């Protein structure tokens with residue numbers, strides 16, 4: 001690595017300073033999005049376009065002065081449209097453009113971005129615990145991360161689980177797709193199921209299949225149970241608090257799934273071994289994890305930067321909360337997954353040709 005000359009150093013300095021100014025704007029915009037979502041401001045504007053600050057404040061129950069400042073910030077940032085004219089600030093009327101509404105108020109849209117704002121706020125909340133973990137080598141448990149992270153995680157994947165899992169991902173694996181449609185009813189274990197959207201997506205797409213969801217985190221299972229009940233699926237979908245690495249896990253499943261969670265587990269090999277023992281003859285494990293590059297490349301692309309960001313702020317500390325830990329982090333490369341699978345006794349770990357911007361799909365067979 002060569003030291004930069006003075007001119008190069010000035011260019012580097014200005015580029016990084018500019019980039020961090022953009023990041024500061026991004027941080028503030030995510031904070032404003034969090035307020036807009038949590039306080040119901042965006043939903044009110046979507047229901048009733050063209051409100052003044054006083055009308056919006058009355059509609060959602062916030063203070064008018066705060067509503068006015070937030071509306072002005074949103075208009076200046078280009079999130080909302082404003083009919084300003086020559087009117088005084090109190091008489092300006094604001095609206096949420098239709099395309100922006102999909103990103104900000106539709107939890108089922110694949111374009112939803114509100115969960116990322118909630119993620120940002122969630123990790124800032126636990127910053128003292130993160131500092132402590134970095135210093136001591138300890139961790140920050142999923143429970144410590146709290147409801148913002150839990151809800152952000154669930155909301156991030158919900159659209160894909162409800163619209164792609166049973167419609168595009170599983171149909172791309174013909175024998176699995178056929179088994180899930182066949183008699184006798186296929187049994188699926190959704191390991192580390194979080195708030196249950198993957199289990200719900202599976203059960204909706206395959207009306208004969210029965211799904212057991214399990215997760216270490218009690219509040220996630222409570223959320224999942226409520227979501228399953230609202231979806232009217234309690235007859236075929238069951239949720240329970242369990243450690244995936246528990247050697248006493250019992251059952252016989254045609255399919256075991258682990259969505260975006262293997263890299264979070266303290267003991268992924270033990271968990272995969274337990275999953276292998278759950279398989280009925282002919283069964284397989286589907287691991288869906290991050291589509292990171294095969295090797296370390298710096299500087300990296302957007303996906304790699306995103307995944308390292310998640311790793312230092314959330315996944316590595318949550319995986320290190322329980323010791324001993326494999327300390328995987330979000331950037332679990334193909335080689336690492338294959339090593340874990342081999343150590344857990346799987347004969348093959350095939351990368352499935354399913355396209356997705358952020359996920360890679362692995363099928364593990366004993």
Ligand SMILES: C[S@@+](CC[C@H](N)C(=O)[O-])C[C@H]1O[C@@H](n2cnc3c(N)ncnc32)[C@H](O)[C@@H]1O
Pocket residue numbers: 142153154157191192193194195198214215216217220242243244245258259260261264265266271
């Ligand atoms: C990033 S979240 C993913 C949740 C869900 N699968 C999804 O895609 O939204 C990781 C989940 O793994 C769970 N988890 C971590 N270690 C686990 C273990 N050993 N057994 C069961 N669940 C575990 C956490 O409680 C958390 O719900």
